[in-house]
Amino acid sequence: MTPPETPIATTVSFDMRAPDWGTPATTLYGAALEMAAFADRIGVDRIGLMEHHGSDDGYLPQPFVLGAGMAAVTKRVRLLLGAVILPLHDPVKLAEAIAVLDLVSGGRLEVIFGAGYVRSEFDMFGVSLKDRGRLLDQGIDTILRALNGERFEAEGRPVFVRPLPVQKPEQIVLVGGGVEASARRAARFGVGFGPMRADLIPLYRDECRKLGREPGRFYSPSHGLPGIIMLSDDPDRTWAALEPHAFHVVSEYAKWAAQEPGTNSPFAGLTTLAALRQSGIFAVWTPDELIANAGKVADHGTFVFQPLVGGLAPEHGWRSLELLEACIPRLKAIRG
Numbered sequence: 001m002t003p004p005e006t007p008i009a010t011t012v013s014f015d016m017r018a019p020d021w022g023t024p025a026t027t028l029y030g031a032a033l034e035m036a037a038f039a040d041r042i043g044v045d046r047i048g049l050m051e052h053h054g055s056d057d058g059y060l061p062q063p064f065v066l067g068a069g070m071a072a073v074t075k076r077v078r079l080l081l082g083a084v085i086l087p088l089h090d091p092v093k094l095a096e097a098i099a100v101l102d103l104v105s106g107g108r109l110e111v112i113f114g115a116g117y118v119r120s121e122f123d124m125f126g127v128s129l130k131d132r133g134r135l136l137d138q139g140i141d142t143i144l145r146a147l148n149g150e151r152f153e154a155e156g157r158p159v160f161v162r163p164l165p166v167q168k169p170e171q172i173v174l175v176g177g178g179v180e181a182s183a184r185r186a187a188r189f190g191v192g193f194g195p196m197r198a199d200l201i202p203l204y205r206d207e208c209r210k211l212g213r214e215p216g217r218f219y220s221p222s223h224g225l226p227g228i229i230m231l232s233d234d235p236d237r238t239w240a241a242l243e244p245h246a247f248h249v250v251s252e253y254a255k256w257a258a259q260e261p262g263t264n265s266p267f268a269g270l271t272t273l274a275a276l277r278q279s280g281i282f283a284v285w286t287p288d289e290l291i292a293n294a295g296k297v298a299d300h301g302t303f304v305f306q307p308l309v310g311g312l313a314p315e316h317g318w319r320s321l322e323l324l325e326a327c328i329p330r331l332k333a334i335r336g
Contacts, residue, residue, distance in 0.1 A: 005299045005335050006299055006300050006335070007331075007332055007335045008294055008297045008301075008302075008303065008331045008332070008334055008335055009045040009046065009297075009301070009302035009303070010043075010044045010045050010046075010302060010303050010305070010324065010328060010331065011044070011045060011046040011047070011048050011080070011302045011303070011304045011305070012035065012036070012039045012044050012046075012047055012048070012304075012305050012306075012307065012321070013047070013048030013049070013050065013228075013304055013305070013306050014032050014035075014047070014048070014049055014050070014060065014066070014306065014307075014308060015050050015059055015060055015249070015306065015309065015310075016028060016029070016032065016058060016059065016060035016066070016308070017055070017057040017058065017059050017248070017249065017252075017309070017310050017311055018057055018058045018311045019056075019057040019245075019248055019310065019311050020057075021244075021311075022057075022245060022248075022310065022311025022312070022313075023308070023311045023312065023313050023314065025058050027314065028308050028311065028314070029066075031308060031314040031317070031318075032066070032070075032308060033069055033070060033073055034073075035307055035308070035314075035317065035318070035321060036070040036073055036074055036077070037073040037074060038321055039074075039077060039321065040073075040074035040075060040076060040077040042321070042324065042325040042328055043328045043329075043332075044077055044324070044328070045077065045078065045302070046077060046078045046079070046080045046110075046302070047070055047074070047077050047078070047079050047080065048080045048081075048082070048304070049063035049066055049067055049070075049079070049080070049081050049082075050063065050082070050083070051063045051081070051082075051083065051084050051085060052085075052118065052121065052256075053085075053088070053121045053124055053125070054120055054121055054124045055252070057248070057252065057310075057311070059252075063081040063082075063084065064081065064097045064098075064101055067079050067081055067101055067105075067109070068100075068101055068104055071101060071104045071105035071106075071108065071109075072104065074105075074108075076108075077108070078108045078109070078110060079101070079105055079108055079109050079110065080110045080111075080112065081109070081110070081111045081112070082110075082111060082112025082113070082114065082174070082176055082194060083112045083113065083114030083116075083176040083194075084111055084112065084113055084114065085114055085115075085116035085121065086113040086114070086115070086116075086135065086136050086139040086140065087115060087116055087122070087127055087131065087132045087135035087136055087139065088116060088121060088122070088125045088127060089139070091138070091139035091140075091142040091143050091146075091154075092142065092146065092154075092159055092161065094139070094143060095142065095143045095146040095147050095161045096161055098111060098143065098147060098165060098169070098172060099147060099161060099162075099163055099164055099165045100163070102165035102166050102167055102172060103163060103165060103166060106166060107165070107166030107167045109165070109167070109172055110172055110174060110192070110217070111172055111173055111174065112174045112175070112176040112194040113136065113139070113140060113173065113174070113175055113176065114136075114175075114176040114177060115132040115133060115136045115177065115182075116129075116132055117129075117256070117257075117259070117260045117265075118256045118259060118260075119259045119260070120259065133181070136185070137185070138154070138155065140173065140175070140185075140189050140191070141154075141189070142154045142159060143169065143173065144169050144170065144173065144189065144191070145159070146159050146160075146161040147161060147164060147165055147169035147172075148168075148169055149164055169191075170190055170191050170192075170216060171192075171216075171217070173189075173191040173192065174186065174191055174192035174193055174194045174216070174217065174218075174219075175189070175191060175192070175193055175194070176193075176194040176195065176196070177195060177196065177200075178195065178196035178197050178200075179200075180200065180203060182195065182200065183195065183200045183201075183203040183204040183207060184203070184204075184207050186204055186216070186218075187204055187207035187208045187210075187211060187213070187215075188207070188211070190208075190211075190213050190216065191216055192216035192217035192218055193215075193216065193217075193218040193219075194218070194219050195218070195219075195220075195221065196221065197221065198220045198221045198222075198223060198298060201218055201220055201300075204218060218300055219300055219301070219302065220298040220299060220300040220301045221298065221301065222296055222297050222298040222301040222302075223296075223298070224296050225293065225296050225297065225301075225303075226280055226281055226282055226283035227266075227281045227282070227304060228246075228281060228282050228283070228304055228305070228306045228309060229282075229283050229284075229285060229290070229303055229304060229305050229320075230242055230282075230283070230284045230285075230305070230306075230307075230309075230316065230317075230320045231284075231285060231286070231287055231290060231305070231319070231320040231321075231323035231324055231327070232284050232285070232286065232316075232319065232320065232323070233286065233319075233323065235284040235285065235286060238284045238316060238319075238320075239284045241312070241313065241316055242282065242284060242309070242312060242316065243273070243276070244310075245309055245310030245311055245312045246276060246281075246282045246309065246310060247273055247276050248310045248311070249309060249310040250267050250270040250275075250276050250279065250281060251270065251271055253265065253267035253270070254267045254268060254269060254270045254271055266279070266281065267281075287323050287324075287326060287327050290303065290327055290331075291327060291330050291331070291334075294331055294334050295334075303331075305320060305321070305324060307320050307321055
């Protein structure tokens with residue numbers, strides 16, 4: 001018997017990029033807090049906050065700080081931080097940050113940990129890319145043990161974290177990635193999985209069962225859907241406003257992807273406007289087009305909206321969110 005599909009989820013994400021020619025960061029941060037509160041009121045399922053460091057455009061480097069601000073202005077929406085680049089952090093400090101933010105949010109936190117791939121970031125923190133797998137494994141182990149209340153030694157130092165989070169750490173932590181090793185890592189640690197590729201989910205589930213565990217929370221990318229959606233009642237006008245910001249985002253990701261030989265990044269080579277349009281990563285839809293595409297959302301999948309993407313003027317993001325408000329009851333009815 002086929003299990004029932006999960007409801008169609010909605011995620012509103014923020015990267016907080018603020019290129020010099022776009023909306024100033026001071027404006028974007030205030031708008032992001034207001035938008036988070038609005039997203040919570042209209043029934044959005046998750047708010048996503050990303051992390052990168054040393055970016056000229058101010059890409060969000062501290063998702064836990066912004067997450068705390070958003071937790072304070074919301075009541076029910078879950079906060080999804082990721083991918084947090086674990087090898088760049090002290091895992092004990094991260095465990096403390098997770099515990100405090102989970103308490104502040106009343107148990108609404110999820111954190112996807114990634115190994116990272118941008119060489120300049122690793123250079124900035126004095127960490128070798130060659131060590132990222134080892135540091136990711138050590139970090140996850142330390143964080144889970146600490147947040148389960150243990151007092152222990154890790155890498156020759158005593159570890160004891162208090163306070164403890166509302167949720168069990170295995171309910172908070174997910175492993176991200178786009179390779180088979182990431183699926184096996186998530187299963188081995190008994191945590192959730194946030195893959196870049198949907199075809200890794202069966203491997204994750206199989207590995208969990210081999211280890212005698214039920215799979216944790218996982219999210220499935222949806223094949224054939226854009227990664228970032230804006231809603232509009234005048235798509236041509238909105239695309240004209242969005243295009244330079246979208247191009248900035250993909251071209252900056254493409255620069256990072258070029259630092260990693262053999263990358264599987266979907267942004268690799270997206271260095272022209274024509275490549276941007278052909279990629280299908282961004283879409284401007286009417287509300288009716290959103291509903292018409294709901295059948296393409298994978299089980300455990302989501303529609304993703306970025307109302308301030310690449311420093312976009314908040315007025316466009318607000319209109320997208322206002323149109324989303326009317327769509328959410330329709331989306332929930334499809335798999336309700």
